Amino acid sequence: MALRTGRALPSFFLLAGLIVLASGPFIVFACPSRCLCFRTTVRCMHLNLETVPAVSPQTTILDLRFNKVRDLQPGSFKRLKNLNTLLLNNNHIRRIPRGTFEDLVNLKYLYLHFNNIEVLEAESFSHLPKLERLFLHNNRITHLVLGTFLHLQSMKRLRLDSNPLNCDCELLWLADLLKQYAESGNAQAAATCEHPQRLQGRSVATLTAQELNCEMPRITSEPQDVDVTSGNTVYFTCRAEGNPKPQIIWLRNNNALNMHDDARLNLLEDGTLMIQDTRETDQGVYQCMAKNVAGEVKTGQVTLRYFGTPCETCSRSQTAPQLLSVKT
Secondary structure (H helix, E strand, O other): OHHHHHHHHHHHHHHHHHHHHHOOHHHHOOOOOOOEEEOOEEEOOOOOOOOOOOOOOOOOEEEOOOOOOOOOOOOOOOOOOOOOEEEOOOOOOOEEOOOOOOOOOOOOEEEOOOOOOOEEOOOOOOOOOOOOEEEOOOOOOOOOOOOOOOOOOOOOEEEOOOOOEEOOHHHHHHHHHHHHHHHHOOOEEEOEEEEOHHHOOOEHHHOOOOOOOOEEEEEEEOOOOEEEEOOOOEEEOOEEEEEOOOEEEEEEOOEEOOOOOOOOEEEOOOOOEEEOOOOHHHOEEEEEEEEEOOEEEEOOOEEEEEEOOOOHHHHHHHHHHHHHOOOO
16 A cells, blocks of 8 residues: 555646646736636635735636625726626726726626716726627616717627616717617617606617707807907807707817917817917917717808007907907
8 A cells, every 4th residue: 555655646746736837827926815716717706805806917707796896996907908707796886987997908798787886987998999798787877978888899788777877968979879789780788768757768779869858059159350460369259059068169270279289279168269479370260160969060260360560450450359359
């Protein structure tokens, strides 16, 4: 018997060595306490976890169901480029901050149902090019920001049902998206209205702009031509109404102005464009565009003519009336 036991020892150590080699990544990144790990799958269910545990970069399935995670932080899943499936359902999650999932370039299945999510940002899911399934049902979502799901080109199944969605005109973009899913046949989606009462229980995909009380923008005040000299302040007036409230975009020579590129440019609350310390580069053709989810409309084009040195006629008959007629 002793000889037989002795002969078996090399086989035992060989088997142990193979197990160590097979578990490669988890030697450096140990399996989280109380979790179950097998190859590239990590399961941490029913452990009362309040934060996302650190796992191996080789992880492909991360199961965090039935815990007490409340807040997801940007970087919670950093370096998990191999992750295919992430289960976060049945937690206490309240919001999905921008950048939470930015490293998950291979994620296909994301389960966030049965949480307390109230807020989704426009870029909550912007870094998930391969996402096919997104479950958000049974949360507390009332509003969705324009474009929240538009960039998910691989989407096959989207669930938003059992949320207290407020179906107003700001949700028209989602209705259009769900109609596109239905017409293409490439994706299935579910979303129903909770408010207002007249639309309660209606599928969002069936709603029309009229039912959502959408109104295309209407221009109520238009800009006028102006002549300026160096260093003046100019105001181009543009006011618009609509539902939802239109966004005002200013164009110069048919190109949208970026107010962040030039500190001299300011968009006032009522839509008026203010140009301070005017210079020759401001010369050109200007146009105001009012835009919301129901459509867009533009004013006629107006011209800003620049004169390098003041002239008595310009300052008295053209520049001064323009400045007096604008918002103070």
